[in-house]
Amino acid sequence: MPHDVALIGYGYAGKTFHAPLIQAEPGLRLAAVVSSNAAKVHADLPDMRVEADIAAVLADPSIDLVVIATPNDGHAPLAHAAIDAGKALVVDKPLALTLAEARQIAVHAGERGTLLSVFHNRRWDGDFMTIASAIEQGLIGKVAHFESHFDRFRPTVRDRWRENPGPGSGVWADLGPHLADQALCLFGLPERVMASFGTLRDGAQTDDWAHVVLEYPTLRCVLHAGMLVAGGSPRFVVHGSEGSLIKHGLDPQEGQLLNGQRPGAPDWGREANPLTRHDAEGTGHPLKLMPGDYPRFYAGITAALDGAPLHVAPEQSLAVMAVVEAAAEAARSGVAQPVPPFRL
Structure with a gap:
């Protein structure tokens, strides 16, 4: 049942x-x-x-x-x-x-x-899963720079709770948890967090631009969200000791859901935007993207209700909150912040 x-x-x-x-x-x-x-x-x-x-x-x-x-x-x-x-x-x-x-x-x-x-459904974006696999396989060597963007062109401020002033509003509160969770899945907790937030659109009442840098001993991880990016920007840029990965365009699953498509459709989670691996000589090699798989989240919930471990455990969500909060404090103070204690 x-x-x-x-x-x-x-x-x-x-x-x-x-x-x-x-x-x-x-x-x-x-x-x-x-x-x-x-x-x-x-x-x-x-x-x-x-x-x-x-x-x-x-x-x-x-x-x-x-x-x-x-x-x-x-x-x-x-x-x-x-x-x-x-x-x-x-x-x-x-x-x-x-x-x-x-x-x-x-x-x-x-x-x-x-x-x-x-x-945390963005763990099952097809491009993110493909990049995680490429990093794990060592296709670009040791990663030194990871960049993740959620950029859109929405110059008109809308009357909705996410864009009105108040607790939990703003682009970082909205998109920061996605960006932080993906980074933590790949690299674990950073040593420090630097950040700058901006309110850049005419009529904006809360942050609509966020630039966050997670500092690791030999890695810098850039998390960025902006609302005035016409034409888009790379979704992911990853540089390593033996090459780079570049990906444009957003995972299609949100758009498919908005258009009334449902999991199980023949093209579910599949997108045309390529992921390119650039080798040490700069030559580009296309990598086939895994299809996105948001249904895996609720399949995992079903399994957990029947006794299996959770895909997204509470402590992982607390780690995300700790990074999101450290970034907000770094943006407010202008001073890089350590990740605050969060473990249960």
């Missing part, structure tokens, strides 16, 4: 990512959505149970898993309520507004013995 799931929130993250990916996982059944806009949910999911209050699904013994996909400032209180109700829990990134809040959630889940994971 599949595990019944309640999705909390049906904004961009809930509608675009979580609902279709949960429905694509055979071991899960999307049984209820908590939303103040039942009409919006029913436009996509006509027969779905919709509740206006989370209390109704937390009191339902048939619900095994709660997925929180609300604005960032709702993550912590909703997570604690779900844990108190004994529900397994997935939280959209970031786990909370601060490292302290995130650690409290992780400690609470540990004390209650409930499953807790965070939706």
Whole structure:
């Protein structure tokens, strides 16, 4: 029997990512959505149970898993309520507004013995998986410089919580967890974090440009996000002792989900943008990209509900929060920061 799931929130993250990916996982059944806009949910999911209050699904013994996909400032209180109700829990990134809040959630889940994971789906971008494999195989030797960009051209500031002033808003709070998680998967914790944030668009009310450098003993890792990049920039640039890797374009899975495609389609996760390995002589060699695989996250949740280890464990999410917070403090102070303590 599949595990019944309640999705909390049906904004961009809930509608675009979580609902279709949960429905694509055979071991899960999307049984209820908590939303103040039942009409919006029913436009996509006509027969779905919709509740206006989370209390109704937390009191339902048939619900095994709660997925929180609300604005960032709702993550912590909703997570604690779900844990108190004994529900397994997935939280959209970031786990909370601060490292302290995130650690409290992780400690609470540990004390209650409930499953807790965070939706770090970008681990399953096809280009990232291919670059991780190339690094592991030593195709460019010892890595000295890693650069990861989420750059877009959105010159008009939109009226949405991510771009309005307030806790959890801004481009770094939005995209920083993705960038940091990928870097930590590859290289582990840095020694120091340097950062600069900017508010560059006309009418912008929170940061819309972020440039972060993770310092390792023999490696520099650049994480960058900007909203005024017409024509795009390289998604990844990786330089090593025996060559380089260059990749343009974003993984297609988010766009496919927005366009109504679903996992299992023949071209799911496949993109035309090449990954190029440049050898020591500068000659370019195309590397075939692995297809992206966001469904692997919820397949891992199903397996974890049945006793397997989590793909994204709580301490890994705390490490991401520690790096995100160190970068914010470095940008505020103008001084490079160590990664704050985070371990359980």
